[in-house]
Amino acid sequence: MKNKAIRYDDEFKARALDKLRNGVSVYKLSQQLRISPLTLKRWQQAQAATFAVPIELNRTADKPEIEALHRQILRLEEEKRVLKVALNVLLKGQ
Numbered sequence: 001m002k003n004k005a006i007r008y009d010d011e012f013k014a015r016a017l018d019k020l021r022n023g024v025s026v027y028k029l030s031q032q033l034r035i036s037p038l039t040l041k042r043w044q045q046a047q048a049a050t051f052a053v054p055i056e057l058n059r060t061a062d063k064p065e066i067e068a069l070h071r072q073i074l075r076l077e078e079e080k081r082v083l084k085v086a087l088n089v090l091l092k093g094q
Contacts, residue, residue: 008035013043020044 019029020040030037 006035016040017043017047 016029016033020026024032026037026040026044030040
């Protein structure tokens with residue numbers, strides 16, 4: 001016997017997603033509604049993809065912040081490299 005998938009109407013999905021946005025956990029809501037947490041996660045992902053807004057990377061207002069973040073990334077990568085070297089030195093001394 002095949003297990004037929006249950007179809008939920010858009011209003012039901014919208015109310016469930018609204019509850020999730022208002023802080024109800026996926027697990028708790030799935031128990032309340034007696035549906036799979038995976039179903040709720042899929043609905044969230046589908047909604048996020050629907051409302052995704054493309055990012056404009058050429059905005060001049062963002063350039064200083066982007067440059068600062070690039071400098072921070074470079075600094076952190078250098079710190080990571082130094083820590084790896086230090087770890088190797090310490091492990092060889094054991």
